[in-house]
Amino acid sequence: MKDLPHIPCLRQGVPYVSLNQNDVTDYQKHEPLATVSQVNAGVVKRDLRKTGEARAALKKFTVDQLIDISAKAGENFLNGTLPLGDQGHTQTPDEYVATLSSTSGLPYVMVRRNMAKIHHALTNMRTILTGLTRGLDLGIIDQGFGEQFGTRISFFPTTEALGLIMPSNSPAVNSLWLPSIALKIPVIIKPGREEPWTPYRLIQSFIEAGCPKEAFGFYPTDHEGSGAILQQCGRALIFGDKNTTDQYANNPGIQIHGPGFSKILIGEDQIEHWQDHIDLIASSIAENGGRSCINASAVVVPRYGKEIADALGKVLGPLKPSAVDDEGARLSGFANPKMAEYIDGTIEDDLKTPGAEDVTGRYRDGDRKIESNGGTYLRPTVVYCESIDHPLYNREFLCPYASVVEVPQSEMLNSIGPSLVVSAITKDPEFTEDLLSSSLIERLNLGPITTMKVSWDQPHEGNMFEFLYKRRSIERA
Amino acid sequence: MSDLSVSQDAMNQASEQLDARVREIVQWHFSPETGSPFWLDWAKKAGWDPAKEVQSFADLIAKFPHFQDEWLRDLQPEVWVPNAFKGQPFNIFETGGTTGMPKQRIGWNDYKVDYSEFSDKISDEHFPKNDYWLMMGPTGPRRLRLAIEHLANVRDCSCYFIDLDPRFVKKVIKNKQFDVARSYMDHVVDQAVTIFKNRKVSALFTTPKLLEALSERIDLWKAGLRGVFCGGTTMDPQYVRFLTEEVLEGKIGFYPTYGNTLMGLAASVPLQPEDNFSITYYSPQPRAVLRVVDPKNTTEVRGYNEWGRVELTTLTKEFFMPRFLERDEAIRRAPRAPYAWDGVAEVRPFGAMEKKIVEGVY
CATH class of the missing domain: 3.40.605.10 (Aldehyde Dehydrogenase; Chain A, domain 1)
Structure with missing residues (x-):
C-alpha cells in the first residue's frame, strides 16, 4: 500500500x-x-x-x-x-x-x-x-x-x-x-x-x-x-x-x-417588532459559514433599515475565526486565498459607490479579510444600502454577507428579483397573497422562519x- | 524489454555525419555560386565567413544567433532562393498566420525526400500498398498536403482530402465562439464519415482531436481503417493511451509524428511498455536537428528527461535555418534505436503549464 x-x-x-x-x-x-x-x-x-x-x-x-x-x-x-x-x-x-x-x-x-x-x-x-x-x-x-x-x-x-x-x-x-x-x-x-x-x-x-x-x-x-x-x-x-x-x-x-439571492422581508405590519427578529436574521445570514444559496443575502424592510443593519452589525461584526475543531466555529476558511482576496476587493470597490456603508466595520476589530490559524477568512459583512440601485444590494458572496435596504412594502416584490428562499415576516393577508402569487420565489417561509430551513418533502430548488x-x-x- | 540501446560508435558516427552535413550545407548557402541572397547578404553584414568558420554542428551553435521568424514573414520569397536553384519555380509553404502574415518557406524537393524516407518507417500491415488514404487536416498552403499525397503515392496509394482551416478554428476559439468551432469540426468530420461510408480507405492522416471525433461517429476498424498517421497538437501520455487503447482499440496502427513546414517530419519510435505512453520523436537528422534547450540560456541543452524549449536547425540545400526557437517545449530524451541522436518527447506549446494556449483541432 x-x-x-x-x-x-x-x-x-x-x-x-x-x-x-x-x-x-x-x-x-x-x-x-x-x-x-x-x-x-x-x-x-x-x-x-x-x-x-x-x-x-x-x-x-x-x-x-x-x-x-x-x-x-x-x-x-x-x-x-x-x-x-x-x-x-x-x-x-x-x-x-x-x-x-x-x-x-x-x-x-x-x-x-x-x-x-x-x-x-x-x-x-x-x-x-x-x-x-x-x-x-x-x-x-x-x-x-x-x-x-x-x-x-x-x-x-x-x-x-x-x-x-x-x-x-x-x-x-x-x-x-x-x-x-x-x-x-x-x-x-x-x-x-x-x-x-x-x-x-x-x-x-x-x-x-x-x-x-x-x-x-x-x-x-x-x-x-x-x-x-x-x-x-x-x-x-x-x-x-x-x-x-x-x-x-x-x-x-x-x-x-x-447563487440563491435568498432574502428576508419584513412587512409593514411587523416592522415595529424588528428587534425581535435580529437573531433569526443574523443566523440566516451567517449559518453554515454564509456559504449556502439559502443563506439570506439581503434584508428588505419598509423602515428602520439603518437600525436593523446596525443591530446585525453588533451581532455579526465581532465574529472571528476559531480553530477548525472548535465546536462553536462560525466561519469557514478559504482553501483558495485568492477567492477571499477577490471577494474582499469587490466589496471594497463597490463601497466606493456612494450610498452604502459596511456597518459591521463599526464592530469589527480589524480588517474583513484576515489570516488566522494558518488560513484566510472573511469576517461577516452587513452593508446598509440607501437604495436597491446600489451595486451591493442583491449580491451574494461566499461568506456571511447581506445588504439591508429600505423599500416600501408595495414595491418589495418588484425589487427582490429571483430569490431561492424568501422568509417574509408578515401576517398581512394581502401581502401574503402577493407573496404566494410571486413567480420570483422558489421557497416561501411565511413568518419568522430562518431561510436555512428546508423541507425534504418539498423541493425548493428544482x-x-x-x-x-x-x-x-x-x-x- | 527489447534492446533499444544505441552504441557509442553509432552515436559518434551520427555526430560525424552531422558535422559533415553542416560543412556541406553552410558551404552551399554561403558560396556566391550556390547560396541564397539572404544568407550571402547576412554574412556580409555579420562580418565573418560562415563557410570558413563553421566546420561542425558545435561551431554552428556557437557562431549563429537564433533564426528570426520575422525574416520568413517580412521578406519576399525570392531572397531565399539559392543561386543553384535560380529560375526554377518553387512551392511556397506556409505555417502560422492565424492573424497577420504567415511564415513562408519555399521548397522544391525536400518534402519528397522527408516523406519517402518516412515511408520506410511505417508497416505494410497498417498502411497496405496499392490502397486508398484519407487526409483529414490542414491542406491549403501547407507542405503537409503535398507531402501526404506524395507519401501515399510512394506506397502505390491514392489519397482523398478533406480540408481543415486551423487559422479559422484558432480564431473562433480565441473569440470564445465555441459553438462555431464545434460546428466547423462537425462539418469536417461529417465529410470524413461520408468518405468512409462510400469509399474504401485503409490509411488516415489526421490530428488527434479529429481522430477522436471521427471515432465517435464510426467504428474505425469496421470501416476498414488499419493505420493512422497523426500529428498536429499536444498528446500527453494519458491522451496517447486513450487513443491507442480506446479509439484505435489496440488493433489499428498508430504513428504519431512531430513536424512542421520548417523542419519536415520527426517520426516517433514505437511505444514500449516501459514508455508508459510517452512518445519520443526523432528528427530526420542530418537534414534537421532538434535540441531541447534551457529557455533562459539557449546555448545550453537540458539534461536527459528534463523539460526545455525546442530548437530546430534545418540543413538542406533548399533551406538553411540555424537555431530556430520553436514555440514548443519538450522533454529531452536519449538516443534510441534506430536513432543515434537525441529525441524530443511529450511536445506541447511552450509555456503550456503557465498559460492557456489556443491549439484548436490542429
Missing part, C-alpha cells in the same frame, strides 16, 4: 487509473492528502455512450429496494469505515471530517452538519420521493405505468444518466442528486477539484449497501470533460457562480444551481423527479 491514497476515476464503478493525476492538498499545511486520477474528455464521451448498461443494472431493483439501499448507504456514510481509493486505504467518519475540513476550509462542526443533512436525505428517501412525486405510487415507476388517483398513469425517464458538475465548497449539495439512484437513474459525477471526498464516500456507501457499482461514474476531468457531461447526459446539474450558470440558463436539460421523468398519456387494450 502506498502512503498516499489514490482516488481513481470510476467507469461504471470500475476503477480506472489515469496517467494524469492531481494532488489534493491540505490548504493550510500545503501537504498532499491524496492523488486523484484526471481523465480526458474522450474517456467521458465514450462512457456516456454506454449509460444504457448502467441504467439496466439499476432497473433490476425496485424503487422500494433502492430506498432501502439508500437508507443503508446513509448509515454507511455517517458511521462507516469505507474504502478510500484503490490502494487499500480506508476512511472513518472522523477522517472524512478532518480531511474535508483541511481541503475546503469548513470547520469540523459544519462538515458534521453537512454530513447529517446527507444522512437525513438518504435515510428519509421515501419521504423525499413522496414529496417529489406528489404521492405517486412508486410501483408505477417500476412498471412504467399503473393506476392511481382514479386514472391511468405512466412515466418515462427523460435520460439514462444524470450528469453532475459538483462544486468544491459545499458538500451538502450532494444531497440533491441522491434521489436519482432511488429513481433508477445512474449518476455521472465530475467532482470539484478540491472535493472528491464527499461524492466518492457516497458512492462507496451506496456500493457497500448493495447498489450496483455500474450506477456510478466518477470522472475528475477538465473543462472539456465537464462540457461533455453537460452536453451528452441529457439531464445535468451544474453548480457555480453566475458567470458559469448563465451559459446554461436557456437549456432545459441543465438544472442550474448558482424537482428532481420532474427533471428525470415525464408523464405520458397511456391506453392499454
Whole structure:
C-alpha cells in the first residue's frame, strides 16, 4: 500500500487509473492528502455512450429496494469505515471530517452538519420521493405505468444518466442528486477539484449497501470533460457562480444551481417588532459559514433599515475565526486565498459607490479579510444600502454577507428579483397573497422562519423527479 | 524489454555525419555560386565567413544567433532562393498566420525526400500498398498536403482530402465562439464519415482531436481503417493511451509524428511498455536537428528527461535555418534505436503549464 491514497476515476464503478493525476492538498499545511486520477474528455464521451448498461443494472431493483439501499448507504456514510481509493486505504467518519475540513476550509462542526443533512436525505428517501412525486405510487415507476388517483398513469425517464458538475465548497449539495439512484437513474459525477471526498464516500456507501457499482461514474476531468457531461447526459446539474450558470440558463436539460439571492422581508405590519427578529436574521445570514444559496443575502424592510443593519452589525461584526475543531466555529476558511482576496476587493470597490456603508466595520476589530490559524477568512459583512440601485444590494458572496435596504412594502416584490428562499415576516393577508402569487420565489417561509430551513418533502430548488421523468398519456387494450 | 540501446560508435558516427552535413550545407548557402541572397547578404553584414568558420554542428551553435521568424514573414520569397536553384519555380509553404502574415518557406524537393524516407518507417500491415488514404487536416498552403499525397503515392496509394482551416478554428476559439468551432469540426468530420461510408480507405492522416471525433461517429476498424498517421497538437501520455487503447482499440496502427513546414517530419519510435505512453520523436537528422534547450540560456541543452524549449536547425540545400526557437517545449530524451541522436518527447506549446494556449483541432 502506498502512503498516499489514490482516488481513481470510476467507469461504471470500475476503477480506472489515469496517467494524469492531481494532488489534493491540505490548504493550510500545503501537504498532499491524496492523488486523484484526471481523465480526458474522450474517456467521458465514450462512457456516456454506454449509460444504457448502467441504467439496466439499476432497473433490476425496485424503487422500494433502492430506498432501502439508500437508507443503508446513509448509515454507511455517517458511521462507516469505507474504502478510500484503490490502494487499500480506508476512511472513518472522523477522517472524512478532518480531511474535508483541511481541503475546503469548513470547520469540523459544519462538515458534521453537512454530513447529517446527507444522512437525513438518504435515510428519509421515501419521504423525499413522496414529496417529489406528489404521492405517486412508486410501483408505477417500476412498471412504467399503473393506476392511481382514479386514472391511468405512466412515466418515462427523460435520460439514462444524470450528469453532475459538483462544486468544491459545499458538500451538502450532494444531497440533491441522491434521489436519482432511488429513481433508477445512474449518476455521472465530475467532482470539484478540491472535493472528491464527499461524492466518492457516497458512492462507496451506496456500493457497500448493495447498489450496483455500474450506477456510478466518477470522472475528475477538465473543462472539456465537464462540457461533455453537460452536453451528452441529457439531464445535468451544474453548480457555480453566475458567470458559469448563465451559459446554461436557456437549456432545459441543465438544472442550474448558482447563487440563491435568498432574502428576508419584513412587512409593514411587523416592522415595529424588528428587534425581535435580529437573531433569526443574523443566523440566516451567517449559518453554515454564509456559504449556502439559502443563506439570506439581503434584508428588505419598509423602515428602520439603518437600525436593523446596525443591530446585525453588533451581532455579526465581532465574529472571528476559531480553530477548525472548535465546536462553536462560525466561519469557514478559504482553501483558495485568492477567492477571499477577490471577494474582499469587490466589496471594497463597490463601497466606493456612494450610498452604502459596511456597518459591521463599526464592530469589527480589524480588517474583513484576515489570516488566522494558518488560513484566510472573511469576517461577516452587513452593508446598509440607501437604495436597491446600489451595486451591493442583491449580491451574494461566499461568506456571511447581506445588504439591508429600505423599500416600501408595495414595491418589495418588484425589487427582490429571483430569490431561492424568501422568509417574509408578515401576517398581512394581502401581502401574503402577493407573496404566494410571486413567480420570483422558489421557497416561501411565511413568518419568522430562518431561510436555512428546508423541507425534504418539498423541493425548493428544482424537482428532481420532474427533471428525470415525464408523464405520458397511456391506453392499454 | 527489447534492446533499444544505441552504441557509442553509432552515436559518434551520427555526430560525424552531422558535422559533415553542416560543412556541406553552410558551404552551399554561403558560396556566391550556390547560396541564397539572404544568407550571402547576412554574412556580409555579420562580418565573418560562415563557410570558413563553421566546420561542425558545435561551431554552428556557437557562431549563429537564433533564426528570426520575422525574416520568413517580412521578406519576399525570392531572397531565399539559392543561386543553384535560380529560375526554377518553387512551392511556397506556409505555417502560422492565424492573424497577420504567415511564415513562408519555399521548397522544391525536400518534402519528397522527408516523406519517402518516412515511408520506410511505417508497416505494410497498417498502411497496405496499392490502397486508398484519407487526409483529414490542414491542406491549403501547407507542405503537409503535398507531402501526404506524395507519401501515399510512394506506397502505390491514392489519397482523398478533406480540408481543415486551423487559422479559422484558432480564431473562433480565441473569440470564445465555441459553438462555431464545434460546428466547423462537425462539418469536417461529417465529410470524413461520408468518405468512409462510400469509399474504401485503409490509411488516415489526421490530428488527434479529429481522430477522436471521427471515432465517435464510426467504428474505425469496421470501416476498414488499419493505420493512422497523426500529428498536429499536444498528446500527453494519458491522451496517447486513450487513443491507442480506446479509439484505435489496440488493433489499428498508430504513428504519431512531430513536424512542421520548417523542419519536415520527426517520426516517433514505437511505444514500449516501459514508455508508459510517452512518445519520443526523432528528427530526420542530418537534414534537421532538434535540441531541447534551457529557455533562459539557449546555448545550453537540458539534461536527459528534463523539460526545455525546442530548437530546430534545418540543413538542406533548399533551406538553411540555424537555431530556430520553436514555440514548443519538450522533454529531452536519449538516443534510441534506430536513432543515434537525441529525441524530443511529450511536445506541447511552450509555456503550456503557465498559460492557456489556443491549439484548436490542429
